[in-house]
Amino acid sequence: MREVIIIGSGPAGYTAAIYAARAALNPLMIASSVEPGGELMKTTEVENYPGFPNGLMGPDLMASFQEQAERFGTEIMFEDVTEVDLTGDIKIVKTGNGETYEAKTVILSTGAAYRELGVPREKELSGHGVSWCATCDGFFFREKVIAVIGGGDSAMEEANFLTKFASKVYVIHRRDSLKASEIMQKRSFDNEKIEFIWNSAITELKGSPKLDGVVLEDTVTGEKRDLAIEGLFVAIGSDPRVDLIENQVEISKERFIKVDGRTSKTSLPGVFAAGDVIDPTYRQAITAAGSGCVAALDAEHYLSSK
């Protein structure tokens, strides 16, 4: 029987692991088999994580998180959780390799999954022009005209990164202003290879076997027009990953795990949640890390008061 199992390995999970390990709780982290490190693994430059004045690459930041968690004795399993039973005093966690683990507490830090566009032929053309990972796929679009859809920091980050490869990058956004931070907005507006297409949504993907264009719909007038592009990078946000636990812990209408006030306490005793999976508002690496710390301290307190 474990003291604590942490599900997920983004900034929230690793910070919970560091604190739990230093509290001598010998945490087991189930980090996922192919997506350990979470969303930052697909991010390029991280410039707003305090302590790194020159910025660093997302994967490098996550490697440091992992090293620090392991240094204090966190055991990390690169497996996927397939099933949980969190309702009893003893929490049961099953993984894809057929193992079952038991623990007195569980910290849920499963993060969020990239949102899909929801237009026809998206699946067929993904890998053939439609992409979710600029760092993985920018290479394929040297001297090509491409687009990023989205208006947040990650969309701007991707658009700027992709200008290293592409001859032109359109940014397609459904509104007439961006949600991105001022510094990322300015950088994008100043980038000569980036052109903004405002008030527009994509209704159709064209081309076979590869993407060669999209149909845009003006979100104000409803007018449609074609745009020729060979690549489309989707950065329209993400949805909390709650599939595993939604029938056990309370979930909000927006599908985030509900926690009690400023704590990480879910509706089930001994079950704590942290990071993007509880956060409809901020969703930053640093806020996730902070909330991972809260979860570890809450778990520690719960264990010592039992």
Added chain:
Amino acid sequence: MQPVEATKASFDQEVLQADKLVIVDFWAEWCGPCRMVAPVLDEIASENADSIKIVKVNVDHEQQLAMDYSVTSIPFLGVFQGGKLVKQMVGARPKAAIMDEIRDLLPAS
């Protein structure tokens, strides 16, 4: 059998003429998710030596092959049977998810 590296020149023999089901992994050194899925494919190769062959295509060295199959995202797993691309998967995914996708293409055991 451990994964085999293929080039444009050897692709016909290694993939199209193969008598087993072939999963072709289009990958690159600089692609994080590619590094994550590589050990998963190694496991699939060793656990299914009789029925599945894993072939790696490094897109940095074999750009023409990537273009031939319109690959613009990696990791890109192309499943070939009888010389034809019968299924494709984009992005790193767990072993169970990959096996689920190809189960009905494997000989009944």
